[in-house]
Amino acid sequence: MSVTASAIRTAQRVDRFTYAIRNIVAEAKKVEAGGKKVRYLNIGDPNQFGFLTPPHLIEAVIKAMRDGHNGYVPSPGIVEAREAAAADFVARGVNVSADRVLITSGTSEGIELALTGIVDEGEEVLVPSPTYPLYTAVLAKIGATPAYYRTDHTNDWQPDLDHLRSQITAKTRALVVIDPNNPTGAVYPDATRRALIGIAEQHGLVILADEVYGDLSYDGPVPAMAALDNDAPIISYSSLSKAYLAPGWRAGWMAVGSSPRLDPALAAIKKLADGRLCSPGPMQYAVTAALTGDRSHQVSFRKELRDRAELTTKRINAIPGMSCVMPKSAFYAMPKVDLPPGKKDTDFVLGLLRSKGVLTVYGSGFGTALEDGFFRIVFLASRQELDAIYQDVADFTAQFRSA
Numbered sequence: 001m002s003v004t005a006s007a008i009r010t011a012q013r014v015d016r017f018t019y020a021i022r023n024i025v026a027e028a029k030k031v032e033a034g035g036k037k038v039r040y041l042n043i044g045d046p047n048q049f050g051f052l053t054p055p056h057l058i059e060a061v062i063k064a065m066r067d068g069h070n071g072y073v074p075s076p077g078i079v080e081a082r083e084a085a086a087a088d089f090v091a092r093g094v095n096v097s098a099d100r101v102l103i104t105s106g107t108s109e110g111i112e113l114a115l116t117g118i119v120d121e122g123e124e125v126l127v128p129s130p131t132y133p134l135y136t137a138v139l140a141k142i143g144a145t146p147a148y149y150r151t152d153h154t155n156d157w158q159p160d161l162d163h164l165r166s167q168i169t170a171k172t173r174a175l176v177v178i179d180p181n182n183p184t185g186a187v188y189p190d191a192t193r194r195a196l197i198g199i200a201e202q203h204g205l206v207i208l209a210d211e212v213y214g215d216l217s218y219d220g221p222v223p224a225m226a227a228l229d230n231d232a233p234i235i236s237y238s239s240l241s242k243a244y245l246a247p248g249w250r251a252g253w254m255a256v257g258s259s260p261r262l263d264p265a266l267a268a269i270k271k272l273a274d275g276r277l278c279s280p281g282p283m284q285y286a287v288t289a290a291l292t293g294d295r296s297h298q299v300s301f302r303k304e305l306r307d308r309a310e311l312t313t314k315r316i317n318a319i320p321g322m323s324c325v326m327p328k329s330a331f332y333a334m335p336k337v338d339l340p341p342g343k344k345d346t347d348f349v350l351g352l353l354r355s356k357g358v359l360t361v362y363g364s365g366f367g368t369a370l371e372d373g374f375f376r377i378v379f380l381a382s383r384q385e386l387d388a389i390y391q392d393v394a395d396f397t398a399q400f401r402s403a
Contacts, residue, residue, distance in 0.1 A: 016140035018133070018365070027350060028359045038357045039389055041378045044182070044331055046245050046301075049380035053246045054297050060289035061249070064282040073281040075273045077103025077253070081287035085238075085253040088291045093227030094236065096255045100266060103253050103287060105279040107212050107237045110254035112138045114235050117268035118206055119144045119173045126167060126175045128159060130334060130366035130374065132182050132210070147172065148367050153325055153336065153374075157186035161195055168199075174206045175199070180213040180222055183366050183376040184334045185309065185327020187217050193225050197232050206265065207234045212252075215243035215298055217329040218306040226257055233261050240283070242330070243298055244290045249283040305331050308379045308386060315390035316377075321401050322393075331380050334363065337373040340401055344370040351400055356392040 028038045040048070047053070076082065079098070086098040104110035111134060119125055121143035127135045129148035136146045149164035151157045164175075177196055179188045188196075200207050209225040226234040239252030256266040309327045316324035316335045324335040337348055345362040352358050363374025379386060 013141055013143065018137065018140075024349070024353075024359065024361055024365070027353060031353055031357060036357045038353070038359050039381070039385070040359050041381070041389070042359050042361050042376075044242065044378050044380070045247050046242070046331070046380055047247065049382070051245050051301060051304075051380070054244065054290075054294065056293050057240070057244060057246060057286040057289050060286045061282050064285035069281055069285065071281065073278045073284060075276075075278050076270060077101070077279065077287075078281070078284045081253070081284045084288040084291040085255065089224065089226075089236065089255050092221075092224040093230075094224050094255065095230040095258050096226075096236075097258070100256045100258065101253055102256075102269065102273055103251065103279055103284050104273075105250040105252070106241060106247075107210065107239045107252040107254070108134055109250075109276075109279065110237050110252055111135065111208065111210070113269045113272050114206075114208060114254070114265070115139065115144070115174070116142055117272055118265050122171065123173045124169060124171045125173060126164060126205070127367070128176065128178060128181070130183050130363055130368050130376075131176070132178055133365055133367075135176055136367065144173075145171075146367070151181070151184065151186065153184075153334070156328075157181060157184040157325055157334070158188065158192060159196065161192075161199070164196075165199060168203050168205075172203065172205060174208055176208045176210065177225060178210040179225065180211075180217055180329030182213065182330060183332045183361075184325065185330050185332050186325075187222055187328040190223075190228065194228055197225070197229050197234075201232060205233075206262070207232065209234050209236045211236060211238050212242050213330040214238060215295075216302060216305060216331075218302055218309070219328070220302075222329070226255075230257070231259050233257060233259050233265075235262070235265070240286060240290055243301075244286075245297070245301070246283075246286065249286065250280060251283040251287055252279075253287065305329075308381075308383065309333065311383055311386055312377065312379045312390070315387070316393070319390075319394045319397050322397055331378055333377045333379060334366075334374055335377065337375070337397060338401065339371060339373040340403070343400075345373055345375055346370065348373065348400060349375050352393065352396050355399070356396050358389055358392055358396075
């Protein structure tokens with residue numbers, strides 16, 4: 001038998017697939033291997049910074065395991081969790097029943113199920129710029145194309161509606177709305193949300209309403225987008241990851257709006273869900289505990305986040321050549337550095353990592369232009385640590401811009 005020494009080729013779709021938030025960790029590991037400590041401000045994981053999962057959620061999972069709920073569960077999720085999620089949506093003004101709710105392996109899986117179910121190869125999906133890179137990664141995998149619509153940092157990162165309209169073509173199938181926003185921390189007013197719904201209705205688009213950070217607005221929970229128009233074709237998302245401090249559990253939920261126009265999409269999503277069997281069973285029991293139990297931890301968490309957001313904005317805006325819009329939700333900020341001629345955002349971010357051991361993510365990983373100089377900071381660390389980090393950022397920025 002002859003043996004070939006050639007490498008096994010990979011699928012071309014992998015070449016289209018990027019995920020900057022995790023890809024950049026490889027560079028951080030090289031820096032650590034050289035003996036330098038790295039401060040990781042790239043991934044929004046509250047657990048890594050001392051924000052712990054509420055005990056009643058942990059007890060719900062432990063009880064489920066001890067009660068023997070360790071086998072497969074129904075593909076759409078256990079009835080109790082779907083009913084709790086539906087009731088929570090109804091309380092927020094969204095008219096949806098439990099049979100239109102699916103429990104997923106985090107919001108990420110729900111997004112992939114929806115995009116796979118409604119978007120064909122060669123079609124387009126409107127995504128904000130900057131965006132959460134999962135959307136572009138999934139679109140690359142299914143052979144579809146992102147059409148970026150601008151959000152304006154000079155206007156509190158609000159969507160540029162005229163630019164959004166200009167991006168719509170005959171191939172456009174869906175509109176992604178991330179509100180509250182990752183990576184900018186922006187929150188959209190109702191007028192903007194209504195305008196987005198109007199645009200989607202005019203062009204026959206499905207809205208994917210990513211509302212994972214809806215309970216982490218500093219001024220209190222943000223209303224669900226679908227509550228503004230229950231007849232609009234909106235698929236809504238949330239999860240335990242952020243507001244309930246359990247990202248590793250991969251427990252999310254999605255609600256396919258009550259409009260009959262979404263019935264084919266719901267059937268397609270459920271068919272795809274059958275193919276992956278189910279999301280983790282024991283963690284689904286925490287969904288009911290989260291949505292029907294004590295949420296007081298969110299009050300203190302929002303206070304801590306506002307405090308860090310104010311510190312971040314103040315310190316970044318004090319650095320010559322740098323600016324930052326004050327976030328209104330979540331734990332991200334998207335500063336902008338004035339780059340020297342010929343430099344790119346990747347040069348700044350990698351230089352900061354190698355010089356100071358501070359890991360952020362370059363804005364081009366979220367869909368902004370390389371030359372714009374944006375980068376994302378996760379500000380979950382303590383005030384004391386953030387103070388030290390921002391001093392390092394200031395020192396490096398002065399060196400980088402003068403060079």
